[in-house]
Amino acid sequence: MPFLGQDWRSPGGCWVKSEDGWKREVDDDGEDSRPRRRQGKQQQSGQLQDEIKKNEIIGEDCEVVVKKRKKDHFNNNTKTQYFYQEKWIYVHKGSTRERHGYCTLGEAFNRLDFSSAIQDMRRFNYVVKLLQLIANSQLTSLSGAAQKNYFNILEKIVRKVLEDQQNPRLIKNLLQDLGSALCILVREVGRCVLVGNINIWVYRMETILNWQHQLNNLQITRQMNNGATLSDLPLHMQNSILYRFSDGLDIVSLGQVTSTLHMLSEDRHLWKKLCQYHFAEKQFCRHLILTEKGCVDWKLMYFTLQKYCPKKEQYGDALQFCRHCSILFWKDTGHPCTANNPETCSTPVSPQHFIDLFKF
Numbered sequence: 001m002p003f004l005g006q007d008w009r010s011p012g013g014c015w016v017k018s019e020d021g022w023k024r025e026v027d028d029d030g031e032d033s034r035p036r037r038r039q040g041k042q043q044q045s046g047q048l049q050d051e052i053k054k055n056e057i058i059g060e061d062c063e064v065v066v067k068k069r070k071k072d073h074f075n076n077n078t079k080t081q082y083f084y085q086e087k088w089i090y091v092h093k094g095s096t097r098e099r100h101g102y103c104t105l106g107e108a109f110n111r112l113d114f115s116s117a118i119q120d121m122r123r124f125n126y127v128v129k130l131l132q133l134i135a136n137s138q139l140t141s142l143s144g145a146a147q148k149n150y151f152n153i154l155e156k157i158v159r160k161v162l163e164d165q166q167n168p169r170l171i172k173n174l175l176q177d178l179g180s181a182l183c184i185l186v187r188e189v190g191r192c193v194l195v196g197n198i199n200i201w202v203y204r205m206e207t208i209l210n211w212q213h214q215l216n217n218l219q220i221t222r223q224m225n226n227g228a229t230l231s232d233l234p235l236h237m238q239n240s241i242l243y244r245f246s247d248g249l250d251i252v253s254l255g256q257v258t259s260t261l262h263m264l265s266e267d268r269h270l271w272k273k274l275c276q277y278h279f280a281e282k283q284f285c286r287h288l289i290l291t292e293k294g295c296v297d298w299k300l301m302y303f304t305l306q307k308y309c310p311k312k313e314q315y316g317d318a319l320q321f322c323r324h325c326s327i328l329f330w331k332d333t334g335h336p337c338t339a340n341n342p343e344t345c346s347t348p349v350s351p352q353h354f355i356d357l358f359k360f
Contacts, residue, residue: 087113088329091321091357105138105358106146108328112319114153117330118160122316128157128170129313130351135178138355140185144195151204154178158211165220169249172215179208231258239264246314248274248302271298278302278311313350320346321357328357 015022089111091103114130117123131154134142142150154174161171182205186198230238242264245251248271255265264270275284275298287304289297320331324339328349339345349357 086111087333088327088335091326091328103358104143105134105141105355106143108354108358109134109142109146110149112328112330113333114149115156118153118157120317123318123330124167125170126315126318126351127153128167128174129315130354131157132174132177133351133355135174135181139178139181140195142195147195151207155207155211158215162214162218165218168215168218172212175208175212175215179205179212182208231260235260235264239267239270242267242270243273246274246277246312248299248306266299268295268298271302272296274298275302275305279305279309283309318348318350319354321349321353322346328354 015024089103089108091108114127117127131150134150139147139150157171158175161168182201186201186205230241233241238261242251242254242261245254251265251270251274255262283305284301287301287308289301289304291297317331319328321328322335322337322339322342322345324342324345325335325337327335327337329335331346337345
């Protein structure tokens, strides 16, 4: 057991070893040097602590400056999408030894570079359809960064349509669905989970109304071209062009240009081919529409069937999914595939399938 003297709180003396044995160390005045030595150590430790505090403060200031510079670097230009060097993403729905966590829809939306995809006419309709599906069902599942990228990409699409004057109807439908979804979310804010301040969503609604107003007032200017026009082509070539259309509204719009195109757009065989392309024969029997003469009105059947049945989707280019690597990627960017025949492992992904990949 340790020995405790009368005053156990005493710091004790300082002992040194000599030839005669251990002796208490004293000063020239005959007093114990322990208190002085202790005071000196306390002064040194106090100075050392002050220096450490100063260094910590300087280090914290430097760290704050570095963080602020990084934050300013990413948020200075709010209209740009977050940049990722890799234009593909690994889709994993659970934790493994190699990877922890799971991939979200917002993360995939940020990584796959949709800002560049809208500049490609082959992918424009694909991206617009994907944005429309997200607006209808998955808008609240996006993270704050993904929402920011979503509306930035949407703004780029609206600007592109206003400048190029192409595909305004697709964007009008997208904004209509998005505006309706936001109205429901803002009204039910107490019962619905919204990422971000409610004022941000109100501002976004006002922005959408402004875009709709600009698109409604869009005046398509006719470009003067001294070369051949569509009307100058032979009838069989004009008819062949109409057979290349996959949307009935586009056929109706083209038929309003000239009387010749109107006559070609009313062809029963044209609308029959369009119905057979989009719908199955079983669906024809459920919504069969006949004319007064007893013939099938294929044009009216097409617009009736599209209300009840989904149309066949057709895109010039779509995202690819590698079954071997479980990676989503664009065909031109590729991905580091480890399969022997990478081309046989990839399949095109529709916009609805893209969203279904991230439903857990």
